[in-house]
Amino acid sequence: MGARLFDVKQSGRRARRRGESRALALGILPELIGYHLRLVQRAIFADFAESVGAEGISPGLFGVLVLVEANPGLKQQRLAEAAHLDRSSLVPVIDKLEAKGLVERRAADRRSNGLFLTAEGTALLRSLKRRVRRHERRVVENLSAREQRELIRLLGRILPGKR
């Protein structure tokens, strides 16, 4: 029990006096992909909200706008499937986008709606996409182009049968 251990204790105490604290033991967590994904997604979500979400557009709403633009006249049923949502869960989503004046429901036949962006929705989406591209650049700024492709490739191999 010499100087070494004492120093360790001291530096621990000093660190805690500075408001830091000994790192928590994380157990098995760092071996789990899901744990890392959660941390990363938290950070991406926060950066998205800060840099893109000014108009109250979350990543999910942004995705819906993109899909409606890319598939004009899309039915709610089909969009719900694409977004892995129950069709009842999509209703308040479209309500919100319609209330913001970004999306329009147009009767396709008398029981189904085709979805379309309004002019305002198209304009806002253009701006959102610019901001999202900047956000994305920040997200991957520590990865080379090759690493970015590799990351997407590896993610695509995770539980591929389950999607």
Add this chain to the structure above:
Amino acid sequence: MGARLFDVKQSGRRARRRGESRALALGILPELIGYHLRLVQRAIFADFAESVGAEGISPGLFGVLVLVEANPGLKQQRLAEAAHLDRSSLVPVIDKLEAKGLVERRAADRRSNGLFLTAEGTALLRSLKRRVRRHERRVVENLSAREQRELIRLLGRILPGKR
């Protein structure tokens, strides 16, 4: 406008008659890391719920159990920080684990609690960890050991300053 286009249309119709449908246009989404992360996390979450969640243990609750086991006597405040939760949000989490008989609050001083696993919590966690390791093997079954390490390395480089 020859046989080619006609064939495409026909096969599209045939596919739709079989209950499939033309793939949706995804616009910019497949270029975004966040989009792929969402898909992957959905799939992992579903597999976890199916293969680990029998006792109503979500990935978040599992994480809390692991942290309490690895840091006996952990204070709620400290655990909330580690889990990126407000301390008020942690209260119902610990309530639930205590109601299940897995975790115990023991007064550390008269205003703070140290958290400990009960014997039952320790036993259940042992079983949960076995199931989580099997789940994790399924999650990465299409990745070599090298690819698994590479994936975790690349995830660690995403927005590292924001965590």
Add this chain to the structure above:
DNA sequence: TATTGTTATACTCTATAACTATA
């Protein structure tokens, strides 16, 4: 005075079940 845990409250996201209208 600052910290710890708690409560009251509310908001987001999502699901299930039941209902209406219609294909």
Add this chain to the structure above:
DNA sequence: TATAGTTATAGAGTATAACAATA
């Protein structure tokens, strides 16, 4: 009869603000 959208309702997860007790 099956499908599209909606409504009512509920549950999980999380946050903010205010409060009591105590360091």
